[in-house]
Amino acid sequence: MVAVLNELAAREPVERTPDPGDRRRNVITLTASGRRRLRKLGQILDTAQAELLAPLSTAEREQLTRLPGRIVEYHAYRSPIMGPDGR
Incomplete structure (x- = not known):
């Protein structure tokens, strides 16, 4: 994670500043250029x-995007590693 944040900070879409409440931590904030880039990527x-979902009807698109969430939710509650909150 540190390497990713270092790269992002070097490219300037994020700004890293020390957390005033805990100097061991950093606060990561999107910069104006980071917000623009995020909008563009969106x-x-x-x-x-x-384009990918063009052949599907609206109902089929909604079903396709909803089903993976149901699978993740199901397994998150049954995983011996993850707790009920998915962690």
Whole structure:
């Protein structure tokens, strides 16, 4: 995680500052350029998803996006590793 944050901070989409309440921690904040990039990536993702799901009806799209969540939820509550909150 540290390596990822170092790379992001070097590219300037995030800013890392010491946590005033705990100097061992850092507070990670999106910069203005980071917010712009995130919006752009969201638009790219929306376009790609629309193209991928084009042959499906609205109901089929909703079902396709809902079902993986149900699978994760089911297994999160039954996993010996994860607790009820999924952690």
